[in-house]
Amino acid sequence: MVRLVSVCASLSDDELALLESLAHPTHFASGETLFTQGREAHSVYNVTAGVVRLYKLLSDGRRQVVGFALPGDFLGLAMRDAYGFSADAIGEVSACAFSRGAYTALVDAKPHLLKRLHEFATHELTLAHEQMMLLGRRTAEEKLICFLLGMQQRWARLGKPSVTVPLPMTRQDIADFLGLTIETVSRTFTRLAKDKTILIVPGGVRVMNPERMSAVAA
Amino acid sequence: MVRLVSVCASLSDDELALLESLAHPTHFASGETLFTQGREAHSVYNVTAGVVRLYKLLSDGRRQVVGFALPGDFLGLAMRDAYGFSADAIGEVSACAFSRGAYTALVDAKPHLLKRLHEFATHELTLAHEQMMLLGRRTAEEKLICFLLGMQQRWARLGKPSVTVPLPMTRQDIADFLGLTIETVSRTFTRLAKDKTILIVPGGVRVMNPERMSAVAA
DNA sequence: TCGTCGCATTGATCTGGATCAATTTCGTCG
DNA sequence: CGACGAAATTGATCCAGATCAATGCGACGA
Numbered sequence: 001m002v003r004l005v006s007v008c009a010s011l012s013d014d015e016l017a018l019l020e021s022l023a024h025p026t027h028f029a030s031g032e033t034l035f036t037q038g039r040e041a042h043s044v045y046n047v048t049a050g051v052v053r054l055y056k057l058l059s060d061g062r063r064q065v066v067g068f069a070l071p072g073d074f075l076g077l078a079m080r081d082a083y084g085f086s087a088d089a090i091g092e093v094s095a096c097a098f099s100r101g102a103y104t105a106l107v108d109a110k111p112h113l114l115k116r117l118h119e120f121a122t123h124e125l126t127l128a129h130e131q132m133m134l135l136g137r138r139t140a141e142e143k144l145i146c147f148l149l150g151m152q153q154r155w156a157r158l159g160k161p162s163v164t165v166p167l168p169m170t171r172q173d174i175a176d177f178l179g180l181t182i183e184t185v186s187r188t189f190t191r192l193a194k195d196k197t198i199l200i201v202p203g204g205v206r207v208m209n210p211e212r213m214s215a216v217a218a
Numbered sequence: 219m220v221r222l223v224s225v226c227a228s229l230s231d232d233e234l235a236l237l238e239s240l241a242h243p244t245h246f247a248s249g250e251t252l253f254t255q256g257r258e259a260h261s262v263y264n265v266t267a268g269v270v271r272l273y274k275l276l277s278d279g280r281r282q283v284v285g286f287a288l289p290g291d292f293l294g295l296a297m298r299d300a301y302g303f304s305a306d307a308i309g310e311v312s313a314c315a316f317s318r319g320a321y322t323a324l325v326d327a328k329p330h331l332l333k334r335l336h337e338f339a340t341h342e343l344t345l346a347h348e349q350m351m352l353l354g355r356r357t358a359e360e361k362l363i364c365f366l367l368g369m370q371q372r373w374a375r376l377g378k379p380s381v382t383v384p385l386p387m388t389r390q391d392i393a394d395f396l397g398l399t400i401e402t403v404s405r406t407f408t409r410l411a412k413d414k415t416i417l418i419v420p421g422g423v424r425v426m427n428p429e430r431m432s433a434v435a436a
Numbered sequence: 437t438c439g440t441c442g443c444a445t446t447g448a449t450c451t452g453g454a455t456c457a458a459t460t461t462c463g464t465c466g
Numbered sequence: 467c468g469a470c471g472a473a474a475t476t477g478a479t480c481c482a483g484a485t486c487a488a489t490g491c492g493a494c495g496a
Binding site for chain 1: 274276277278280281282284295296297298302303325326329332333335336339340341342343344346347348349350351353354355356394396397436
């Protein structure tokens with residue numbers, strides 16, 4: 001198995017062995033559901049390949065995408081009785097599943113690991129605060145640009161630095177992440193492309209004017 | 219000292235004694251700053267009395283309030299080099315301060331405490347996801363109603379259940395929390411009062427029609 | 437090759453909440 | 467009490483982004 005990214009990077013060999021013994025490697029087809037908001041939380045997942053859409057629904061169908069999980073990300077950490085959001089695969093996804101029991105046992109036995117998970121959670125919280133700023137106070141163009149730069153940085157931290165940002169999710173997913181409509185996302189992309197700020201390519205976007213984009217993101 | 223709420227509830231007496239020996243009781247006057255976004259993170263705080271406004275600023279002055287801390291809440295947990303947001307007192311505030319060194323030592327020494335802090339952080343993350351749903355997908359009226367019900371529940375969990383929700387923060391603070399303008403907040407309050415859904419009283423709001431409010435919050 | 441089904445784009449119009457602009461209310465201090 | 471300043475309310479108007487409504491455009495199977 002590929003060495004788990006992020007959380008396991010600082011573990012000793014015996015801790016890593018223990019972790020791997022408890023992990024169930026799992027695979028999900030495109031569009032398949034990892035878990036559903038409100039259902040009993042049976043497992044925690046560590047994504048090893050692919051992208052996962054995390055979202056909440058309102059009873060009338062309005063959707064808010066709360067994040068996109070990339071390889072290395074942990075899902076379902078809240079670990080109360082029920083999952084707080086739904087998760088499904090965008091394209092093919094591989095993940096390591098830990099049963100709730102295995103997870104809590106592991107956490108109790110290895111404070112070291114708990115510390116890493118806590119760091120991961122506080123980092124997530126920081127990102128959530130930035131997303132609040134974005135949702136509450138930024139314009140459509142700023143939202144799009146911050147999203148593109150954010151995705152580019154995340155891929156870069158995973159060892160895939162590139163001026164071409166892969167966007168495997170649909171325009172609707174992006175709209176629901178940024179609190180916009182699909183039409184506004186599409187129009188804003190078109191406008192940025194006319195500006196020569198970006199170039200729209202199949203499956204993603206090429207960053208053409210990073211200076212201007214960074215300036216807008218401030 | 220009053221027994222610290224939430225995090226310390228499940229600690230043994232010796233752990234509690236250790237915690238108290240490291241805590242610096244601190245007091246802040248109305249409007250005083252606990253810490254500022256971007257500054258070096260020297261302390262973690264546990265609020266013991268009063269309400270704290272947590273917010274992020276954009277370079278052009280746009281503000282997003284990311285939360286209001288009530289007694290029992292922990293601030294500055296992210297504990298990277300710099301604070302991720304600013305915090306200042308709404309009215310008089312008392313808090314226990316822990317130096318960064320004391321905090322990390324404590325966390326390393328007491329996995330039990332770390333587990334509690336981690337639970338606290340994951341709960342915060344769940345609230346942050348709900349706030350994203352609110353900011354991205356709800357109308358002004360829904361935002362206001364969810365905010366009022368949320369504050370009511372939080373006071374209730376602290377042992378102050380009441381149909382009158384105290385609102386020590388300004389309309390501007392509420393607007394910046396909900397991603398609205400002060401005028402929209404004011405108008406929406408007025409409309410809800412005309413509906414007899416709420417009654418505006420000095421320093422807060424009285425919930426008159428909880429059924430309708432819960433229905434809107436869905 | 438063609439038809440069809442999901443996206444995505446583009447255009448026309450509408451509207452919820454923002455912005456601009458006065459008041460009004462309230463808390464505080466001389 | 468009366469005057470001042472900060473916060474809140476209310477009204478008039480505007481506009482960014484939503485909504486409504488066609489197309490466009492691959493990918494895929496027959």
